[in-house]
Each structure stands twice: as structure tokens, then as C-alpha cells.
Amino acid sequence: MRTISHFIGGKTVAGTSGRQGDVFDPNIGKVQARVDLGTVEELNHAVAVAKAAQVGWAALNPQRRARVMFELKRLIERDMDKLAHLLSSEHGKVISDAKGDIQRGLEVVEFACGIPHLLKGEYTEGAGPGIDVYSMRQPLGVVAGITPFNFPAMIPMWMFAPALACGNAFILKPSERDPSVPVALAELLLEAGLPEGVLNVVHGDKTVVDAILDHPDIRAVSFVGSSDIANYVYAKGAQNGKRMQCMGGAKNHGIILPDADLDQAVADIMGAAYGSAGERCMALPVVVPVGEATAEALRERLIAAAESLRVGVSTDPEAHYGPVVGAAHKARIEQYIQMGVDEGAELVLDGRGFKLQAHEDGFFLAPSLFDHVTADMKSYQDEIFGPVLQIVRAQTLEEAISLPSKHPYGNGVAIFTRNGDAAREFASTVEVGMVGINVPIPVPVAYHSFGGWKRSGFGDLNQYGMDGVRFYTRTKTVTQKWPKGGPVVDQSFVIPTMK
Numbered sequence: 488m489r490t491i492s493h494f495i496g497g498k499t500v501a502g503t504s505g506r507q508g509d510v511f512d513p514n515i516g517k518v519q520a521r522v523d524l525g526t527v528e529e530l531n532h533a534v535a536v537a538k539a540a541q542v543g544w545a546a547l548n549p550q551r552r553a554r555v556m557f558e559l560k561r562l563i564e565r566d567m568d569k570l571a572h573l574l575s576s577e578h579g580k581v582i583s584d585a586k587g588d589i590q591r592g593l594e595v596v597e598f599a600c601g602i603p604h605l606l607k608g609e610y611t612e613g614a615g616p617g618i619d620v621y622s623m624r625q626p627l628g629v630v631a632g633i634t635p636f637n638f639p640a641m642i643p644m645w646m647f648a649p650a651l652a653c654g655n656a657f658i659l660k661p662s663e664r665d666p667s668v669p670v671a672l673a674e675l676l677l678e679a680g681l682p683e684g685v686l687n688v689v690h691g692d693k694t695v696v697d698a699i700l701d702h703p704d705i706r707a708v709s710f711v712g713s714s715d716i717a718n719y720v721y722a723k724g725a726q727n728g729k730r731m732q733c734m735g736g737a738k739n740h741g742i743i744l745p746d747a748d749l750d751q752a753v754a755d756i757m758g759a760a761y762g763s764a765g766e767r768c769m770a771l772p773v774v775v776p777v778g779e780a781t782a783e784a785l786r787e788r789l790i791a792a793a794e795s796l797r798v799g800v801s802t803d804p805e806a807h808y809g810p811v812v813g814a815a816h817k818a819r820i821e822q823y824i825q826m827g828v829d830e831g832a833e834l835v836l837d838g839r840g841f842k843l844q845a846h847e848d849g850f851f852l853a854p855s856l857f858d859h860v861t862a863d864m865k866s867y868q869d870e871i872f873g874p875v876l877q878i879v880r881a882q883t884l885e886e887a888i889s890l891p892s893k894h895p896y897g898n899g900v901a902i903f904t905r906n907g908d909a910a911r912e913f914a915s916t917v918e919v920g921m922v923g924i925n926v927p928i929p930v931p932v933a934y935h936s937f938g939g940w941k942r943s944g945f946g947d948l949n950q951y952g953m954d955g956v957r958f959y960t961r962t963k964t965v966t967q968k969w970p971k972g973g974p975v976v977d978q979s980f981v982i983p984t985m986k
């Protein structure tokens with residue numbers, strides 16, 4: 488049985504806790520590897536290594552740090568197929584989607600290649616008589632990232648690319664469910680020229696997360712995962728004086744106006760609701776048709792489209808999506824389907840009980856579709872995170888907008904329409920952090936930034952883009968004047984002003 492160990496100081500370090508987590512192949516439902524679950528001492532050791540390595544790394548000029556990012560980009564592109572297969576074998580998403588996972592992280596690496604420009608400070612000449620003011624962005628020191636299972640390549644790269652480029656050392660605590668790709672990325676960073684110890688991977692569960700949150704030398708923590716844990720991590724880290732950025736779960740809505748291009752909208756919704764078996768924080772598990780005629784037309788098309796989807800092993804090039812990540816997660820999704828039935832929603836398509844031939848123990852679910860879901864149902868309010876799509880009917884645009892706005896999550900939302908005025912009103916007023924207009928999964932490009940509202944995001948700054956640079960640096964501002972010689976002309980007991 489393969490063991491996945493920590494990566495500290497540029498080398499593999501075996502765990503000492505005697506505790507390991509199972510890493511499954513979700514296609515066959517069997518354990519394929521075991522991951523070492525770290526201890527407080529192992530985390531402390533990784534931080535000490537990172538702290539020592541950070542000094543020299545930060546002292547390199549930013550162009551040289553950028554060159555490591557350029558080289559990392561080349562190496563990830565070289566290894567794209569290998570990484571995608573590894574990712575897919577532990578997560579269960581299809582290979583093409585696994586490549587998308589890697590690509591969306593790679594785009595943040597590309598952004599980080601511009602770090603010399605992005606780190607430039609500000610300068611004011613003559614802010615007062617003979618006085619100049621300038622500011623600079625300095626790295627924080629050692630920072631950490633805690634990542635979820637559903638994007639094992641993209642989310643670590645969202646975090647470590649800007650953090651490292653800014654001159655920090657990084658501790659990565661990846662999901663224990665699919666930990667191999669994060670280690671592979673750490674190895675590629677070393678090959679790209681990152682000095683040993685600047686990025687360390689410590690595997691684990693709550694023990695390591697708590698040790699990160701308690702460690703006095705870790706200055707900032709970025710977290711992505713479910714909302715209750717995000718809230719806990721945010722509160723504990725902030726209590727300990729750390730800079731915190733914690734992204735949580737989601738329940739994203741797609742609003743369909745009567746004038747939408749319905750065929751295109753249905754095609755978009757299929758990919759957004761069922762792609763990656765619905766295990767995306769920017770999935771679209773709720774559709775809101777406006778008006779009865781739109782609802783009926785949409786329902787008919789959704790049934791036909793969902794019935795034609797192909798569920799298959801993650802290496803099947805024809806499959807639209809693969810298995811979900813684990814048995815417990817599959818059972819949880821099935822419970823939510825039953826809850827929807829018990830709450831009175833109409834289960835139009837039931838994906839439970841699906842068996843893929845020759846892969847009967849794999850964690851597969853066929854598409855489920857609910858109609859007549861209402862806002863008071865728990866199965867609507869909670870994130871299901873599986874291949875389950877819910878139709879919530881609305882009579883007016885105002886009613887449709889109020890659904891995502893009042894929902895406890897506020898990650899992404901989309902509207903499908905040809906009416907620019909309605910779309911503009913929607914984008915301006917909806918209480919959600921990322922908006923798509925005829926775009927089902929509006930994950931912003933790497934030079935903007937990613938972040939949800941309400942229970943989808945705790946903390947101030949978004950992931951990547953300039954917010955990433957701001958998060959991983961602190962601003963120092965210098966006010967200077969130089970002596971001209973001659974008699975003393977200045978003395979004041981009043982707070983200095985520039986009048």
C-alpha cells in the first residue's frame with residue numbers, strides 16, 4: 488500500500504503519529520493509499536524550517552522569485568497529463584475536468600509571474616516642505632493554506648503562488664482525501680528552483696489545523712472548505728492575531744428569465760449542476776425560472792438533458808462526470824435527496840441506486856432533479872454538494888432576485904436573459920459575491936479575485952488577483968526628509984500636519 492508522507496525541507500518526511508487516513512479510488516470504492524496524519528510537533532518542525540528558509544527567499548529580488556514561477560508554469564504544463572490522472576484517480580473528476588482544475592491554478596501562477604510589477608509601492612514627492620512619502624509591500628513571513636478536497640490543484644495554487652512570489656514561506660495542509668497532487672506540486676516547485684523549506688506540506692486533520700491556528704510564527708492563514716469549519720478557523724485564527732481569509736460553502740442560483748436562450752441555458756446548467764458530480768463551490772444546484780411558462784419549458788428540457796448524461800469512470804473520455812469522492816459523502820447526498828422528498832418537493836429524477844457495470848462498488852450517483860422546491864425547505868437551504876439540481880419557481884424578477892439574496896450562502900449566482908436592463912439591475916442589487924450574466928460558473932479570471940459573501944466568505948480580502956498580493960504582504964509607509972544644515976527652524980508640540 489502506497490504511503491503519502493509530509494514534504495518538509497525539500498524532502499519526504501514520514502509521519503510519526505501512527506495515525507493515517509485512507510485515500511480511496513472512488514471509481515472502485517477501494518483504498519489505494521494511506522496518508523500520514525501529522526502531529527503538533529511535525530507542524531512545529533515544518534514552521535521552524537520555513538521560518539529559517541524565508542529570510543533568504545525574501546531577500547531575493549522579485550524578478551528572481553518570478554523566474555521560479557515561470558519555471559513552475561513550464562513544469563506543470565510538461566506534467567499536465569500525469570498530474571491530471573493522479574488528481575482524477577483520488578478525486579474522481581473526469582480527466583478533462585482535472586486538467587481544468589490544474590489550469591485554473593496555473594493561471595494564478597501566471598499572474599504571480601508579474602510580481603515585480605505587482606509589488607511596487609507608492610511614492611509622493613513633496614508631501615510637505617522637503618518631505619517625501621513612500622510605501623512598500625513586505626512579506627509577512629511564514630503563512631499557511633488549508634485546502635478542501637474538491638480542487639486539489641487549483642486551490643493550493645491560488646494560495647501558494649501569490650504567497651511565495653511575495654517572499655513568504657508557506658505551509659500547505661491539503662485535504663487528507665486527495666493529498667497526492669499537492670505533494671507533486673511541492674516537488675515541482677523544488678525542481679523549478681524554489682529553495683528547500685520555503686514550501687512545506689504537512690498532512691493531517693483537525694490536530695494539524697489547530698496547530699497552525701495556534702502557532703505564533705504563522706502570520707496569516709488562508710482556508711477554503713465548508714462554512715462551519717471556515718467560521719471556526721476564521722474565529723480561532725483571528726483570536727490569535729492572524730490575518731485570516733476563509734472561504735466557505737455555497738448554494739448558487741441560476742435565474743432564467745422568459746427571454747433567455749433556453750437551449751443554451753439548459754446546456755450551461757447541465758455542466759454547472761452535474762459537472763464534477765456537483766462537487767464545486769461554484770456549481771449551480773438551484774435554477775429559478777421566472778413565470779410558469781418558463782418553468783414548464785425549462786423542466787421539460789432539463790429532464791431530457793439530464794437523462795442523456797453519461798456517468799462513468801473518471802478516465803472515460805465520454806463521461807460527463809465521475810463518482811463522488813467517498814462513501815460517506817455519497818450517503819450524505821442520498822440523505823439530502825430523501826429529505827427533499829420528505830419535505831414535499833417533487834423528485835422528478837432519482838439518481839440513487841445507480842450502479843456502473845463492472846464498478847459496482849464505485850461511489851457513483853446518477854443525476855437527480857427536483858421540482859417545486861421552496862425556500863423554507865432545509866434541502867434548499869443547505870449545500871448538498873452532489874449531482875442534484877433543484878427547481879425553485881418564481882413569478883417575478885424581484886422574487887427571483889430575493890432568493891439568492893436572502894439565502895445564507897452568497898458565493899456565485901447567474902442570470903440567463905437577453906434583457907440588459909434586467910441583468911444590470913440584477914448584478915447591481917443581488918447579495919452575492921460573484922455574478923454571471925449568461926455565464927453559469929462566473930469564477931473570475933486570475934487577475935481579478937475570487938470571493939463569496941455571507942456564509943461563503945469570512946475575512947476581508949478575496950483569493951488571488953491584487954487581493955492575494957495584499958493578503959500576503961503588509962504595507963509599510965515611510966515619511967522622510969533630509970537635513971539641509973543651518974539653524975534649527977522646526978519644533979512643534981502639535982501633531983505634525985502638512986499645512
Ligand code: NAD
Nearest residue numbers: 634635636661662692693696712713716734735736737768
Ligand atoms: P472541509 O471543510 O471538510 O475540509 C476543508 C479543510 O478543513 C480540509 O483540509 C480538512 O482537513 C479541514 N478540516 C476538516 N474538518 C476540520 C475540523 N473539524 N477542524 C479543522 N479542520 C478541519 O471541506 P471539503 O469537504 O474538503 O470541501 C468541500 C467544501 O469546500 C464545500 O463546502 C465547498 O463549497 C467548499 N469550497 C469552497 C470554495 C470557495 O472558494 N468558497 C472552494 C472550494 C470548496
